[in-house]
Amino acid sequence: MTESLAGKSCTPCRGGIPPLTPETAEAYRAQAPDWALRDEATRIERTYRFRNFAEAFAFICRAARLAEAEAHHPDIGFGWGYATVSLRTKKIKGLHENDFIMAVKLDRLANAAADQVAD
Numbered sequence: 001m002t003e004s005l006a007g008k009s010c011t012p013c014r015g016g017i018p019p020l021t022p023e024t025a026e027a028y029r030a031q032a033p034d035w036a037l038r039d040e041a042t043r044i045e046r047t048y049r050f051r052n053f054a055e056a057f058a059f060i061c062r063a064a065r066l067a068e069a070e071a072h073h074p075d076i077g078f079g080w081g082y083a084t085v086s087l088r089t090k091k092i093k094g095l096h097e098n099d100f101i102m103a104v105k106l107d108r109l110a111n112a113a114a115d116q117v118a119d
């Protein structure tokens with residue numbers, strides 16, 4: 001059981017530490033169950049669905065502001081009705097707690113906006 005990530009903030013990662021093991025990443029995923037481990041658990045990814053292009057764009061604008069506030073930046077692809085978000089920590093070429101903090105906060109953003117539609 002990992003402690004609540006929603007109340008945490010990203011911390012600077014300068015490298016020199018190992019990435020999360022797949023097992024630890026899986027434990028973190030309990031708080032972000034809609035995210036998938038990808039590329040041998042070196043990154044996480046989620047696709048959010050929206051009603052149209054404008055709502056997807058509004059979400060990624062909010063996501064970008066969150067990323068700047070947390071100094072941790074996802075890769076984002078988007079189009080009509082969707083945004084696909086990928087997170088990893090470059091300095092360690094894998095996953096860090098920061099990636100899951102961002103995942104949980106992005107999920108909250110999407111839910112709070114109430115503009116996301118079910119898959």
Ligand SMILES: C[C@H](O)[C@H](O)[C@H]1CNC2=NC(N)=NC(=O)C2=N1
Pocket residue numbers: 012013071072073074075087088089090091
């Ligand atoms: C110094 C600064 O914290 C780092 O360069 C940050 C910036 N944003 C980042 N975002 C992501 N997703 N991974 C990183 O490794 C990363 N590094």
